[in-house]
Structures are given as C-alpha cells and as structure tokens.
Amino acid sequence: MALLHSLRSRRLWLGALSIATVFGVYIWITNQPDNNPALLPPILDILASFKTNLTSGSLLTALGASLFRIAMGFFIGTTLALIVGCLVGWYKTVEYLLDPLIEALRPIPPLAYIPIIIIWFGIGEFSRVLIITIACFMVCVVNVIAGMKNVPQVYVDAASTMGASRFQVFRTVAVPAATPFIITGYRIALAAAWTTLVASELLAAQNGLGFLLQEGRRYFLTDQVMMIIVIIGGCAFIMDRIFRKIQAHLMQWSEARE
Amino acid sequence: MPEILVDNLTHTFGKGEPGALTVLDKINLTFESGSFNSIIGTSGCGKSTLLKMMAGLFTPSDGQMTLDGEVIEGTDRRRGMVFQQDAVFPWMTVAKNISYGPRLRGASKAEQSEIEAKWTEMVGLRGFEDRWPRELSGGMRKRVDIGRVYANDPDVLLMDEPFGALDAQTKERMQSDLLTTWQKSKKTVVFVTHDIEEAIFLSDKIIVLSSRPGRVHHIEEVSLPRPRNDEMRLTEEFLAIKRRLWGMLDH
Numbered sequence: 001m002a003l004l005h006s007l008r009s010r011r012l013w014l015g016a017l018s019i020a021t022v023f024g025v026y027i028w029i030t031n032q033p034d035n036n037p038a039l040l041p042p043i044l045d046i047l048a049s050f051k052t053n054l055t056s057g058s059l060l061t062a063l064g065a066s067l068f069r070i071a072m073g074f075f076i077g078t079t080l081a082l083i084v085g086c087l088v089g090w091y092k093t094v095e096y097l098l099d100p101l102i103e104a105l106r107p108i109p110p111l112a113y114i115p116i117i118i119i120w121f122g123i124g125e126f127s128r129v130l131i132i133t134i135a136c137f138m139v140c141v142v143n144v145i146a147g148m149k150n151v152p153q154v155y156v157d158a159a160s161t162m163g164a165s166r167f168q169v170f171r172t173v174a175v176p177a178a179t180p181f182i183i184t185g186y187r188i189a190l191a192a193a194w195t196t197l198v199a200s201e202l203l204a205a206q207n208g209l210g211f212l213l214q215e216g217r218r219y220f221l222t223d224q225v226m227m228i229i230v231i232i233g234g235c236a237f238i239m240d241r242i243f244r245k246i247q248a249h250l251m252q253w254s255e256a257r258e
Numbered sequence: 259m260p261e262i263l264v265d266n267l268t269h270t271f272g273k274g275e276p277g278a279l280t281v282l283d284k285i286n287l288t289f290e291s292g293s294f295n296s297i298i299g300t301s302g303c304g305k306s307t308l309l310k311m312m313a314g315l316f317t318p319s320d321g322q323m324t325l326d327g328e329v330i331e332g333t334d335r336r337r338g339m340v341f342q343q344d345a346v347f348p349w350m351t352v353a354k355n356i357s358y359g360p361r362l363r364g365a366s367k368a369e370q371s372e373i374e375a376k377w378t379e380m381v382g383l384r385g386f387e388d389r390w391p392r393e394l395s396g397g398m399r400k401r402v403d404i405g406r407v408y409a410n411d412p413d414v415l416l417m418d419e420p421f422g423a424l425d426a427q428t429k430e431r432m433q434s435d436l437l438t439t440w441q442k443s444k445k446t447v448v449f450v451t452h453d454i455e456e457a458i459f460l461s462d463k464i465i466v467l468s469s470r471p472g473r474v475h476h477i478e479e480v481s482l483p484r485p486r487n488d489e490m491r492l493t494e495e496f497l498a499i500k501r502r503l504w505g506m507l508d509h
C-alpha cells in the first residue's frame with residue numbers, strides 16, 4: 001500500500017514538474033528584454049485576456065457552443081459506432097456487407113469531408129456536428145469491431161455449452177469481453193472530437209473556441225490565441241481524466257486496469 | 259437416465275478436399291449413466307475433438323452420437339463442459355460466474371443466491387464469492403469453472419484435460435475433490451486426459467485411443483473400490499493397470 005502510494009505520488013510530482021518546467025521556460029523567455037510580446041505574450045497578458053473574455057461573456061458563450069457540438073457529435077458518433085461495430089463484429093453477414101465499406105472510408109481524414117459537407121448542408125450548426133460525428137464514428141467503430149472479433153472462443157464455447165442462445169452469448173459474453181476495446185474507442189473518439197471541432201470552427205463558425213482562435217489571429221490578439229489553446233488543452237485533459245475514472249470503474253475486473 | 263452412445267463415428271477435417279485428415283475412425287462407445295469415464299491417448303489422437311462433438315461444438319462428418327436416444331446436435335445445457343483453458347468469465351465475480359447458467363434461464367435473485375451459496379461451498383470457495391477471477395490462483399479458477407458447470411445442473415459432464423495446467427499437488431487435490439462432488443450427484447462424466455494415473459484414479463472405465471486416425475484401441479474397466487483415496491495410487495492393482503496402459507501409449 002505504501003509502495004503504491006509512493007508510486008502514485010511520484011507520478012503526480014513528475015507530471016506536475018514537466019508542466020511547471022514548460023511554464024517556467026515560457027516565463028523566462030517572455031521576460032527577456034528583446035522578447036516581442038506580439039509573438040509570445042507574457043503570462044499576465046494571457047491572464048488579462050482570459051479575464052476580459054470571461055467578464056464580457058464571450059468565453060463562456062464560445063465554450064458552451066463548442067461543448068454542445070462535442071457532446072452531440074460524440075454521443076451520436078459513438079452510439080452509431082457501438083451499434084454498427086457490434087453488428088459487424090458479431091454477425092458474419094453484416095461483416096461481409098459493411099466491412100469493405102468501412103475499410104475503404106477509414107483512411108479518409110474526417111476533415112476531408114468539410115468541403116462536401118459545406119456544399120451540401122451549408123455552414124450551419126448541423127454541418128459542424130456532422131463532421132464531429134463522422135470523426136467519432138470512424139475511429140470508434142474500428143475499435144468496437146476489433147473488440148468483438150477478439151472475444152476468446154473459449155468464453156463463447158463455455159456460454160454455449162451452458163445453454164446460452166446466440167443472442168445471450170452476444171449480450172453476456174461478447175459485449176463485456178469487448179469492453180476494454182470499446183472504452184478505448186470512446187476515448188480516441190473524444191480526442192478526435194476536439195481535433196475536428198476546432199478545425200470545423202476555424203473554417204466556418206460565428207462562435208465557439210475555434211472562432212475565438214480565428215478572431216485572435218485576425219486582430220493579432222496573440223494573448224487570446226494562447227488563452228484559447230490552454231483552455232482547449234485543459235478541457236480535453238479534464239474530459240480524458242473523467243473518462244479514465246469511468247474506465248477504471250468499468251474495468252475493475254481486468255488485469256490491465258488504468 | 260442419461261446414457262451416451264457413440265455410433266460408428268468418423269470425422270475427417272476438410273472431407274472431400276485434397277489434404278483431408280481423418281482424426282477419428284469408426285468410433286463405437288457406450289457411456290453408461292452415472293459412470294465416470296476417461297479417454298486417454300497421446301496428443302493428436304482426436305480425444306478433444308471427440309469430446310467437443312459430444313458437447314455439440316461441432317458436427318462429425320460421419321456417424322452420430324445420441325444422449326438417451328436423442329441425436330446430439332448443437333450445444334445444450336444438458337451437456338456441460340469444462341475446458342482445458344481458463345473459461346471463467348473475468349468480468350464476473352466468483353458468485354456471478356457460479357450462477358451464470360441459472361441466470362440465463364431467468365432464475366430469481368433468491369434462487370441465484372441459493373445456488374451461489376451451495377456451489378461455492380461445494381467447490382471449496384466459501385469466502386471468495388465477491389472476488390474477481392484475477393485475484394484467484396489457477397487451481398481456484400478451475401474450481402469456479404467446475405462449480406459453474408455443476409450449478410448449471412447438466413446431465414453429462416464433459417471435461418477436457420481440466421487439470422492439465424495445474425501443478426502436481428494441486429492436481430491430486432482437485433482430483434479427490436472432483437470425485438467427492440461427483441459421488442454426491444452421480445452425473446455421467448467423460449474426462450479427457452493424457453495422464454494415465456489421473457484416469458485410473460478417477461474412472462470406472464478408461465478408453466485408450468490410438469493415434470492418427472484415432473481408433474478405440476482398448477477399454478479398461480477399473481474395479482478399484484469407491485470412495486477412492488490417495489493411498490490407492492500405490493496399490494498393486496492400481497500399478498498393474500498403470501503398467502498395462504503405459505505400454506499401450508506410444509511414448
């Protein structure tokens with residue numbers, strides 16, 4: 001227990017150390033007399049920008065808009081991926097039908113769909129959510145399929161010989177056995193959601209974190225750009241942490257938790 | 259009462275194709291109800307294949323098997339199986355593993371707890387009900403596996419080298435405990451092993467298969483008295499059977 005505790009705290013300390021180092025180096029550079037604050041704004045300017053945008057309400061509006069897009073795209077994308085992935089991974093007929101299609105679409109980066117989506121649906125909310133949905137679906141479905149295909153045969157045989165129907169085997173064996181893969185798929189989908197969110201907002205949005213980035217570039221507000229980058233990093237980090245907690249809870253049974 | 263009949267069974271992998279491999283050739287066997295039977299033979303004699311066919315996990319290319327006169331087709335809870343590999347579901351606690359079968363058929367919470375209590379006790383896992391399988395040793399996981407199959411109350415118990423991966427001491431302990439459990443319920447058991455001593459200690463009847471293709475080479479009736487104990491492993495009668503069977507397996 002003591003060993004585990006010391007390991008955990010060592011991990012925490014080292015993680016904090018690397019972040020502190022980056023901050024330290026940044027502060028040191030921005031304090032140099034020949035630093036150009038338009039390129040590397042001092043931390044205080046970034047904090048000031050944070051305060052301005054917070055009090056004006058523009059930051060919270062942008063954050064709200066972005067989080068809504070992430071939530072919608074992530075939820076729809078991963079839910080579809082779970083359904084399609086389970087069917088493809090478990091039923092041979094569905095696999096033969098859909099696997100070539102998924103494999104063909106897989107290498108296409110989700111951002112490549114942006115032009116065609118804009119042509120079809122314009123630059124509205126629907127298009128932005130759609131891009132995130134596609135991104136989440138593609139990365140997640142592959143993991144769900146892999147999970148279903150890696151269910152050890154002996155578990156399937158054991159359940160069958162105890163009288164489980166094909167559907168019962170699916171529900172009580174295949175899905176739980178595939179959980180580690182499925183959760184990984186969800187986590188990768190979350191990261192993909194953030195990546196595509198910013199890209200879609202950079203291209204076409206009137207609000208959102210990506211819009212504030214674009215605005216900062218246009219008016220040369222480097223402190224605002226920096227501030228948004230930190231916000232995005234922080235949000236994605238917190239979400240991933242929450243996800244890890246859920247994962248650790250669902251995976252109590254597994255040898256390889258964490 | 260459940261009696262298994264293997265009727266002129268032949269199995270060829272890739273039948274009708276070039277490179278077809280006959281693993282079992284014209285097997286005729288009777289497993290009497292309530293008896294303990296072992297099938298021994300060197301690796302590759304098709305003994306595991308034969309057992310999996312009894313479980314209904316795949317179909318023989320020729321001939322058939324019947325349980326109480328009914329042709330065996332597909333899996334059925336009446337024919338329970340313990341596998342060589344670890345088949346305990348790691349995502350369920352010991353208790354949930356034990357009550358898996360009854361739960362499939364919609365057993366109530368009360369029935370489930372009753373079954374869990376009874377079978378964790380029977381296989382010696384009392385106090386471990388809420389543990390995850392990852393927290394147990396290999397031998398204990400095998401106990402979960404056996405308890406789970408028993409709790410499902412099959413007519414026939416098919417065991418495919420269940421103790422193959424255990425150390426010698428654990429193995430002997432598990433054999434004795436298996437006999438104790440079996441004595442209480444008298445299910446028909448078909449036990450596949452390559453361990454001669456294990457087969458003699460456990461069985462009423464030992465079937466020796468020759469290899470490639472597997473044919474019934476010899477049937478040994480073991481008349482050692484029951485209940486059996488570890489001292490019997492050193493009796494003249496036990497050793498005589500061991501010598502006889504040892505000569506039959508090509509080493």
